Amino acid sequence: MFEHGNTQQNVSRNHNGTQTSSHSTLQAETSVLAELLLNPALNAKRMNVPAGKVLYEPGAEAKSIYFIHRGQVRTYRVDENANGRLIEILGPEDWCGEAALSRHPLYGEQATAVVATVVTEVPVDRLLQVLSQQPKAAVELMKQLAGKLSASRADAAGLVFDDCHERLLKTLVRFSHSAAATPNAEGVVLRITHQQLAQAVGVARETVSLALTQLRQQNLLRTGRNQLTFNPENLRSFERQRGRSHDAVINGG
Amino acid sequence: MFEHGNTQQNVSRNHNGTQTSSHSTLQAETSVLAELLLNPALNAKRMNVPAGKVLYEPGAEAKSIYFIHRGQVRTYRVDENANGRLIEILGPEDWCGEAALSRHPLYGEQATAVVATVVTEVPVDRLLQVLSQQPKAAVELMKQLAGKLSASRADAAGLVFDDCHERLLKTLVRFSHSAAATPNAEGVVLRITHQQLAQAVGVARETVSLALTQLRQQNLLRTGRNQLTFNPENLRSFERQRGRSHDAVINGG
Numbered sequence: 399m400f401e402h403g404n405t406q407q408n409v410s411r412n413h414n415g416t417q418t419s420s421h422s423t424l425q426a427e428t429s430v431l432a433e434l435l436l437n438p439a440l441n442a443k444r445m446n447v448p449a450g451k452v453l454y455e456p457g458a459e460a461k462s463i464y465f466i467h468r469g470q471v472r473t474y475r476v477d478e479n480a481n482g483r484l485i486e487i488l489g490p491e492d493w494c495g496e497a498a499l500s501r502h503p504l505y506g507e508q509a510t511a512v513v514a515t516v517v518t519e520v521p522v523d524r525l526l527q528v529l530s531q532q533p534k535a536a537v538e539l540m541k542q543l544a545g546k547l548s549a550s551r552a553d554a555a556g557l558v559f560d561d562c563h564e565r566l567l568k569t570l571v572r573f574s575h576s577a578a579a580t581p582n583a584e585g586v587v588l589r590i591t592h593q594q595l596a597q598a599v600g601v602a603r604e605t606v607s608l609a610l611t612q613l614r615q616q617n618l619l620r621t622g623r624n625q626l627t628f629n630p631e632n633l634r635s636f637e638r639q640r641g642r643s644h645d646a647v648i649n650g651g
Numbered sequence: 652m653f654e655h656g657n658t659q660q661n662v663s664r665n666h667n668g669t670q671t672s673s674h675s676t677l678q679a680e681t682s683v684l685a686e687l688l689l690n691p692a693l694n695a696k697r698m699n700v701p702a703g704k705v706l707y708e709p710g711a712e713a714k715s716i717y718f719i720h721r722g723q724v725r726t727y728r729v730d731e732n733a734n735g736r737l738i739e740i741l742g743p744e745d746w747c748g749e750a751a752l753s754r755h756p757l758y759g760e761q762a763t764a765v766v767a768t769v770v771t772e773v774p775v776d777r778l779l780q781v782l783s784q785q786p787k788a789a790v791e792l793m794k795q796l797a798g799k800l801s802a803s804r805a806d807a808a809g810l811v812f813d814d815c816h817e818r819l820l821k822t823l824v825r826f827s828h829s830a831a832a833t834p835n836a837e838g839v840v841l842r843i844t845h846q847q848l849a850q851a852v853g854v855a856r857e858t859v860s861l862a863l864t865q866l867r868q869q870n871l872l873r874t875g876r877n878q879l880t881f882n883p884e885n886l887r888s889f890e891r892q893r894g895r896s897h898d899a900v901i902n903g904g
Contacts, residue, residue, distance in 0.1 A: 477812040500797030533786035544753030554807040
């Protein structure tokens with residue numbers, strides 16, 4: 399996190415409106431980015447964003463990246479017919495607007511605050527200048543981009559190699575680490591609609607609903623109003639078992 | 652390029668075996684990475700790699716990235732049943748091994764030299780140390796990673812939103828800028844087999860062969876032994892026309 403959520407009394411506000419904490423318990427990587435956001439040369443703008451507000455549209459000029467302090471942002475890929483595909487569910491410690499770093503002219507994605515959210519908008523031209531003086535922050539952003547790239551390539555591979563059930567299981571496990579998931583006694587509660595899940599898996603809503611029913615019948619998942627309750631570890635081992643029996647069929651074993 | 656290919660006489664070899672050029676015509680971004688590779692603290696290893704040699708396997712520990720000076724490297728995503736999907740066609744100025752930067756334990760991809768190739772292998776632990784002193788190189792790698800991420804997300808979106816023909820057209824245009832393409836009077840000659848193209852598009856070889864036949868019948872492409880000749884601009888406008896007539900059908904226009 400860029401700020402320490404549980405210690406509001408230790409949080410000070412600097413003249414840019416960004417917050418920081420004096421806690422030494424902050425992870426090194428995170429404090430590197432928190433320090434970055436304190437640099438007045440960034441011309442960073444801290445903002446309260448209401449639920450439902452769009453941070454950027456696919457056709458908007460990619461000029462800024464957005465660091466999330468509190469709340470939740472979801473990014474979507476939208477095609478020319480306004481079909482959307484959920485790409486990332488982001489929360490505190492996360493950031494979006496990657497296209498701006500690649501000097502892509504347009505974002506190519508939509509980012510929307512799902513709940514009341516606090517972000518810092520950083521103009522990318524200033525950011526690139528400042529990063530030349532703060533190499534540790536540049537290295538940290540580079541590592542996080544490489545992580546996003548690995549996730550994206552795994553996602554694309556899944557679309558080619560995996561069937562819908564495998565992709566659904568992997569997507570549920572991935573989102574169980576996201577800002578949309580809250581731990582509970584059974585594992586996690588994931589706040590997502592069938593439609594949004596279908597957009598992430600890349601299939602029709604009806605297909606996802608059917609697959610979720612099958613998981614429910616196997617006691618691997620409970621469904622509720624706009625939420626799913628499951629144990630990610632159980633889904634992971636179920637997916638591995640499925641993979642093995644699938645291989646056995648293919649190999650005649 | 653990390654070296655200026657046409658001016659061998661001006662190329663000097665430093666004690667690490669990396670080459671550099673004194674030409675001021677080198678692009679700024681490229682010289683930043685060329686300068687990086689000269690740093691002895693990197694412990695970089697320049698190597699001649701014969702055609703067909705694998706640089707890394709998906710299951711190998713991701714410890715190094717590879718900068719390409721000459722030749723061609725292709726990266727593949729391989730699933731548990733050894734089905735491969737072509738991800739990138741890389742040449743001079745390019746690099747691979749992105750997983751190492753994300754501190755992913757394994758590469759998750761295969762990289763293979765397609766022709767006799769010259770690369771510099773850079774251990775990532777040393778690289779991250781050196782980048783903390785060479786922020787411009789860190790920023791440049793960050794930008795290139797952001798570009799790779801945009802390409803990967805566009806690719807995944809294509810797998811969900813586009814039909815096979817659209818994906819084939821986009822893939823041909825993308826590869827027309829790659830190391831596998833050589834400019835000629837008609838546009839480019841792309842050296843690729845139907846099987847490799849199918850792996851990139853994410854469909855069966857038969858599907859790609861059929862689609863190529865249709866493009867040939869429309870005089871948009873010529874096929875030869877392991878190569879395709881076409882004008883990328885013509886394919887791009889054909890794809891746009893196709894998209895428009897497709898939208899018109901959907902919207903009843």
